[in-house]
Amino acid sequence: xENTINFGIDLGTTNSAIAKFxxxxxxxxNNPLDYGRATLPSVVCxxxxxxxxxxxxxxxxxxxxxxxxxxxxxxxxxxxxxSFPIKSQNxxxxxxxxxxxxxxxxxxxxxxxxxxxxxxxxxxxxxxxxQSNATKEAGYQAGFKQVVLLQEPIAASLAYxxxxxxxxxxxxxxxxxxxxxxxxxxxxxxxxxxxxxxxDHEGNNFLGGADIDQMIVDKLVIPKINAQFSFENLEDExxxxxxxxNSKYYVLLSRAEEAKIRLSAVKSAEIVVDGFxxxxxxxxxxxxxxxxxxxxxxxxxxxxxxxxxxKTILTRNSLGSKDIQFTLMVGGSTYIPYVRQRVEEILxxxxxxxxxxxxxxxVGAAYYAATKQKEISKTDKQQKKTALSIKASYNKASxxxxxxFAARVTGDTEGLFYKIVRxxxxxxxxxxxxxxxxxxxxxxxxxxxxxxxxxVYDSLNNVVETDIEPIGINSGxxxxxxxxxxxxxxxxxxxxNPGETRLALIFQRNTIxxxxxxxxxxxxxxxxxxxxxxxxxxxxxxxxxxxxxxxxKSIGFIGITGKNLKxxxxxxxxxxxxxxxxxxxxxxVAAYLNMADQEFKETFNPKExxxxxxMLKEQVEDLSEKLDEEIEQxxxxxxxxxxxxxxxxxxxxxxxxxxxxSLTSDDVTDKRYQLExxxxxxxxxxxxxxxxxxxxxxxxxxxxxxAECLKHLDDSGNDHERKTYNDIVSQEEAFxxxxxxxxxxxKSDELQSIIGQIRWRTPDFLTGIFNWLKGEQPKxxxxxxxxxxxxxxxxxxxxxxxxxxxxxxxxxxxxxPRGAKEQITTKIGFGL
Amino acid sequence: xxxxxxxxxxYIDLLDQVFEIEKKVENLTESNSISRNxxxxxxxxxxxxxDGGLVYxxxxxxxxxxxxxxxxxxxxxxxxxxxxxxxxxxxxVRYRKGGITLIAxxxxxxxxxxx
Numbered sequence: 001x002e003n004t005i006n007f008g009i010d011l012g013t014t015n016s017a018i019a020k021f022x023x024x025x026x027x028x029x030n031n032p033l034d035y036g037r038a039t040l041p042s043v044v045c046x047x048x049x050x051x052x053x054x055x056x057x058x059x060x061x062x063x064x065x066x067x068x069x070x071x072x073x074x075x076x077x078x079x080x081x082x083s084f085p086i087k088s089q090n091x092x093x094x095x096x097x098x099x100x101x102x103x104x105x106x107x108x109x110x111x112x113x114x115x116x117x118x119x120x121x122x123x124x125x126x127x128x129x130x131q132s133n134a135t136k137e138a139g140y141q142a143g144f145k146q147v148v149l150l151q152e153p154i155a156a157s158l159a160y161x162x163x164x165x166x167x168x169x170x171x172x173x174x175x176x177x178x179x180x181x182x183x184x185x186x187x188x189x190x191x192x193x194x195x196x197x198x199x200d201h202e203g204n205n206f207l208g209g210a211d212i213d214q215m216i217v218d219k220l221v222i223p224k225i226n227a228q229f230s231f232e233n234l235e236d237e238x239x240x241x242x243x244x245x246n247s248k249y250y251v252l253l254s255r256a257e258e259a260k261i262r263l264s265a266v267k268s269a270e271i272v273v274d275g276f277x278x279x280x281x282x283x284x285x286x287x288x289x290x291x292x293x294x295x296x297x298x299x300x301x302x303x304x305x306x307x308x309x310x311k312t313i314l315t316r317n318s319l320g321s322k323d324i325q326f327t328l329m330v331g332g333s334t335y336i337p338y339v340r341q342r343v344e345e346i347l348x349x350x351x352x353x354x355x356x357x358x359x360x361x362x363v364g365a366a367y368y369a370a371t372k373q374k375e376i377s378k379t380d381k382q383q384k385k386t387a388l389s390i391k392a393s394y395n396k397a398s399x400x401x402x403x404x405f406a407a408r409v410t411g412d413t414e415g416l417f418y419k420i421v422r423x424x425x426x427x428x429x430x431x432x433x434x435x436x437x438x439x440x441x442x443x444x445x446x447x448x449x450x451x452x453x454x455x456v457y458d459s460l461n462n463v464v465e466t467d468i469e470p471i472g473i474n475s476g477x478x479x480x481x482x483x484x485x486x487x488x489x490x491x492x493x494x495x496x497n498p499g500e501t502r503l504a505l506i507f508q509r510n511t512i513x514x515x516x517x518x519x520x521x522x523x524x525x526x527x528x529x530x531x532x533x534x535x536x537x538x539x540x541x542x543x544x545x546x547x548x549x550x551x552x553k554s555i556g557f558i559g560i561t562g563k564n565l566k567x568x569x570x571x572x573x574x575x576x577x578x579x580x581x582x583x584x585x586x587x588x589v590a591a592y593l594n595m596a597d598q599e600f601k602e603t604f605n606p607k608e609x610x611x612x613x614x615m616l617k618e619q620v621e622d623l624s625e626k627l628d629e630e631i632e633q634x635x636x637x638x639x640x641x642x643x644x645x646x647x648x649x650x651x652x653x654x655x656x657x658x659x660x661x662s663l664t665s666d667d668v669t670d671k672r673y674q675l676e677x678x679x680x681x682x683x684x685x686x687x688x689x690x691x692x693x694x695x696x697x698x699x700x701x702x703x704x705x706x707a708e709c710l711k712h713l714d715d716s717g718n719d720h721e722r723k724t725y726n727d728i729v730s731q732e733e734a735f736x737x738x739x740x741x742x743x744x745x746x747k748s749d750e751l752q753s754i755i756g757q758i759r760w761r762t763p764d765f766l767t768g769i770f771n772w773l774k775g776e777q778p779k780x781x782x783x784x785x786x787x788x789x790x791x792x793x794x795x796x797x798x799x800x801x802x803x804x805x806x807x808x809x810x811x812x813x814x815x816x817p818r819g820a821k822e823q824i825t826t827k828i829g830f831g832l
Numbered sequence: 833x834x835x836x837x838x839x840x841x842x843y844i845d846l847l848d849q850v851f852e853i854e855k856k857v858e859n860l861t862e863s864n865s866i867s868r869n870x871x872x873x874x875x876x877x878x879x880x881x882x883d884g885g886l887v888y889x890x891x892x893x894x895x896x897x898x899x900x901x902x903x904x905x906x907x908x909x910x911x912x913x914x915x916x917x918x919x920x921x922x923x924x925v926r927y928r929k930g931g932i933t934l935i936a937x938x939x940x941x942x943x944x945x946x947x
Contacts, residue, residue: 033901036838045898056898059905059943065912241910249917250942254921261929275919424926424934443900445926448933483890518875576872576902596863 002146005118005148005372008365009106011099011135011156013075014182014208015039017362018106020114021370026162028359029109031055033425038359040109045070046086046093050430053105065243073182074098076205078138079131094139103142104461115462118146120369122155122361125187125201151198152178153187155364156330158196159355162367172325173199174352175310177343180331180363182208184306188313200317202309207302209260209333215298216256216290217249221271224288229278250275259290264335267292303342308401310347326352330360373727387411388456390468397474398444405471406439407454415459418472423451431457444475484511488581491539491549493524493831503552504832505545506579516580521830524592526571531562536829537615538591539606546740550623550683554676556587556604559612560829569595575830613665613672620660620679623686624653630690645689651757653682698744699736702751709751712758721754766805767797773812782816789815839886839936844925847877847888851923854892884929886936892920896943903939911945918944 006021017039019028028038034055037360045057048067052060060070067088074084074095082771083092107116123135132149139147153176171192178185185203189196222235231237238249252273259269274285310327314320327349334357344351356363388411395403405420416434420442421427427443444450452471456464489503506517527534537559543552562568573595580588590601627650634643656678663672706729713722728750735743759765770793780786789811796805850873857866878885896905896915902924907915925940 035938047898052898055904056901059907060898060912063907063912064910068912127918241908247908247944250908251919251921254906254940353916422901424902426924426935427899428901429899447935448928449931518872520872592868686838 002447003374005120005369005374006366007110007114007116007118008120008122008150008155008362008367008369009103010122010152010359010362010365011075011102011138012039012042012180012361013205014042014180014210015358016042016102016106017359018109018778019359019362019366020110020112021366022112022264026159026363027368028362029111031109032111033421033428038362040102040105041072042071042075042099042102043072044074044098044333046089047430048088051101052428053101056428056430067413071098073205079128079134084521096134096141099135099138100141103138103144107142109463114532117144118148118372118374119144120148120150120365120367120372122150122152122365123187124203125151125153125198126185126203127151141672145464146375146591148369150365150368151187152176152185152361153189153198154196155361155368156328156355157189157364158367159360159364160328160352162364162458163355173323174325175327175349176330177306177310177327177334177351178330179306179339180208181333181334182206182210184208184309186306186310186313188317188319200313202313204286204305204309207305208331209257211302212260212299212333212336213253213256215302216260216271216295217252219298220294221252221256221273222288225273225284228286229282229284230280230690231278245276251275260295260336261294263290263295264337290360292338297344299336299338300342303339304346307343307346310343319347324349326350328355329353330355330357332358346628386606388413388416388464388466390454390456390466392440392454392468392471394471394473396472399475400444402441402443402447403444403473404439405452406437407652409434409438411438416464417457417459418454419457420452423453423470427452442473444473446475449474459630484509484585485516485583486542487545488555488579488587489541489543489545489549489552490519490577490579491537491541491828492521492711493826493828495831501549501827502545502832503541503545503549506540507581508545514581514583516578517577518578519574520574521832522572523569523575523825523830524571525829527560527565527569527829528562529565529568533562534829535559536575537560538589539615539828540579540587540589548683549686550619551680551687553680556589556602557612557615558589558591558600558602559615560591560593560600564598564600565593566596566598569593575769611659613663616672616679617660617663618674620653620657620675623679623683624650624657627686630686634693640694642689643692646686649682649689652678656682658813694741695739695744698741698748702744702748705748705751705755711753712755715758716762717754717758721757725751760806761802763800763802766802766809769809770797770805770812773816775808776812776816779817780814781811781817786812788817839925839927843877843880843886844937846926847886848867848922850874850877851890861908878928881929884927886925887928888923888925889939890920890923891917891939891941893917896941900937901938903941905941905943907945908942914946916946917941 008019008021010017019026031037031040031054040054040199041058043054043057043061045052045060046069057070058072060068060431061072063070064541068738069084069086069088071084071093077095078099080095083094084098094679110116119139121135121139123132127135135149142367156176156178157174173188173190176187183203183205184207187201188199193378218235222238225231226234234245237243238245240246252271255271259271262269268289268291271288273288278284327343327347329351333339334353340351340353352480388409390407390409392405392407394405413434413436417431418434418438419431420429420440422442423444426445429440441453442450450473454468454471456466458464476558484507486503488507490506491501492504493501494502506519507515523536527536537675538557539554540556541549541552542555573593576592576594577594578590582588587604588601589604590599592599627646631643631646634646656675659671660675665673709725713725717725728747731747735747774790777786777790789808793805793808793812796808809824838944850870857870860866874887878887880886891903894917896903896917905917908918919942920939921942922937922940924935925937926933927936
């Protein structure tokens with residue numbers, strides 16, 4: 001149990017944040033419902049049955065909603081007797097209560113499992129005793145038992161001092177310039193004998209980043225729209241809530257904010273104005289470029305206003321620029337380069353931008369908290385555990401946009417609240433009163449599993465344990481979808497084996513239908529418009545993707561020749577093939593040729609077959625050749641059993657070949673289908689007769705590679721390579737038992753690449769390659785470069801600088817002319 | 833506890849542009865097939881990883897209320913009852929992996945009361 005407070009909270013006018021000191025470092029907790037942000041807008045919205053705090057409440061601020069009441073900027077009213085009436089609930093809330101809500105919400109950021117009882121909360125330097133006490137009270141109302149206050153400028157200075165660990169802050173004074181989202185504050189800090197003190201301060205409660213966004217729209221964007229289009233009173237129509245273009249105003253504000261942020265990094269930014277018409281019916285659609293200098297000019301007077309306040313402080317304390325060490329920049333608006341620059345320029349005091357301006361105050365508070373002792377007696381901590389049982393009922397699968405969730409709660413619900421949050425962060429019910437029965441419409445993300453968590457809180461936002469499990473609802477998933485009985489594959493040219501084709505897996509067996517996939521391949525031959533010389537074949541097959549293409553059943557085929565084309569298409573241009581299977585297994589194939597912007601689409605019904613005679617002839621021919629080869633090889637190896645089985649197949653094949661040859665390309669009978677079936681059967685038999693041989697071969701190759709790899713590893717492998725090797729070997733049993741030549745080959749290739757890696761490190765190999773490359777020099781493209789590389793290489797060999805030699809080898813390899821392109825298959829038109 | 837996902841900003845920026853182009857193309861009658869390229873772009877993002885990727889969702893016309901934490905809204909007009917999303921400045925970007933989705937970036941919208 002830690003004895004120090006460790007938690008610090010920046011309870012800001014516009015935004016708040018919470019941080020924790022952990023072992024010398026401070027972590028700022030992220031807002032669980034606002035990605036990438038660590039801050040919580042200090043806005044509270046009371047509705048009939050719930051309380052919302054943060055971004056979603058901010059949206060409602062200044063708007064009228066039935067039975068709802070939203071309040072922001074209540075920090076300005078801290079310590080006054082003012083209260084805000086909630087008409088619909090016939091009561092009013094004080095700034096203290098509102099602040100307590102924000103503090104409670106911040107507790108939900110803490111994901112470290114800590115029970116928050118002691119905390120440091122920051123206050124502006126301008127807060128008097130009453131305001132400070134009000135802040136303390138808010139802390140107690142939020143359930144903290146010990147609240148320590150810290151002034152914001154001091155907190156920011158502490159964040160800076162702790163960042164500069166090596167450099168202790170020496171005696172002296174500096175300014176903290178805090179320009180945030182909605183307020184501006186400046187304070188003069190003095191450190192003497194290790195004691196930090198706020199000497200003086202000034203501020204403007206109505207100046208911040210939001211005001212700058214508004215200035216961009218009002219002073220830059222609207223005039224430019226008016227100059228180009230005709231509007232009678234655009235500004236009013238935009239800014240008045242009942243105005244015609246009010247919604248556009250918010251669009252522009254959002255774009256202005258984005259442009260403002262961009263302008264911190266680049267010299268100019270664009271704001272797009274579009275989506276409406278002027279009064280004469282002209283469409284407004286144009287871009288406004290805002291340069292950094294325009295922007296700087298725009299904010300100049302506001303920035304100068306802040307500088308005036310600093311000057312007042314300096315004069316009041318009879319100080320000159322030289323007496324100030326630096327100006328510490330805090331608050332989101334100090335990201336603007338002009339702000340930093342202008343402040344520095346006019347005051348002649350260096351601007352210090354080393355800390356994260358948005359979280360500095362919370363960070364500083366946490367550092368301070370780490371030095372403060374907890375003062376809570378143990379007895380206070382005993383809490384009554386509420387035994388709550390929640391029985392939930394809801395549909396676990398739904399095709400609706402939302403699903404009704406109902407639950408019955410047993411146990412004492414008095415004074416308790418609940419909240420339901422969707423796990424992706426897209427839904428938050430807000431804090432609602434817990435009662436015996438709860439019901440809630442839960443919005444679902446389509447086609448996904450939606451998980452929700454229901455959490456019960458007590459009045460101080462401490463989590464109350466219940467027995468409810470996470471709520472899981474499956475949206476839209478076709479529970480009825482049937483699985484695919486066999487693999488669906490696409491025939492592609494096999495670039496590893498010239499002359500052959502192979503199968504690329506598109507949908508694996510047991511994929512749930514309907515399904516769809518798009519693949520893109522570069523085409524490997526040029527097809528001239530009008531010519532029939534070359535073609536592209538899209539052949540979809542059903543059956544194991546590990547088998548020979550001839551052994552599978554063709555279920556869809558599209559052939560594209562020059563006759564179908566609007567223009568020539570070149571080698572290297574893309575073909576995009578989209579294959580979809582409906583629930584009833586209707587196959588739709590669409591091939592799109594990028595270069596010609598042409599699509600070929602066909603739907604194949606599994607009951608009909610598409611077997612072009614030409615393709616059949618070719619396949620039969622290929623298969624006969626393959627058969628001859630196999631017979632020859634089997635005979636050579638004196639494997640007479642296989643040879644005789646194959647010879648028998650060969651005889652059958654000859655018959656098929658003869659019959660196929662006699663078919664005309666427009667044959668209308670069923671003959672071609674019968675022949676195709678026969679061919680497929682023969683192919684399957686060849687496959688099984690020779691599979692054993694192929695597997696034997698790849699297995700042998702695998703074990704050879706493995707032995708070689710191990711040798712290299714023993715000689716000069718590193719840990720990473722050893723791990724990769726062990727991973728492969730540990731899977732050996734699994735991939736060997738698949739009896740798939742492709743799978744086993746893959747593993748051999750992986751081992752091979754480890755060997756490659758090691759060899760490229762060994763001096764012998766590197767010198768060997770280098771010597772060979774030296775001999776190849778006359779062939780190289782750039783003789784001057786080749787010569788200088790070779791000279792450098794010789795030196796590297798002498799000085800045994802192997803890393804350098806490796807680089808040189810790569811450089812020299814690049815200079816070699818590309819050899820005659822390796823022979824590749826172009827039967828299909830694309831491949832892998 | 834909600835899970836959070838940090839997606840490289842460049843992906844989000846690119847998706848925002850795809851979304852903008854898609855919006856513009858909708859109003860266009862063209863003989864070319866720009867929408868095909870848009871669909872392809874979207875598919876590339878959907879398949880960023882072997883079993884996951886990014887998708888965006890345009891919430892235009894959907895009802896808005898304060899429980900929707902997948903959206904950052906500005907409300908146009910005075911009333912905040914019966915809100916409908918009338919302008920989408922940035923779409924909601926979701927990261928999808930298997931059947932699970934997470935919000936990678938909130939949508940930025942303007943909502944207006946329909947009453």
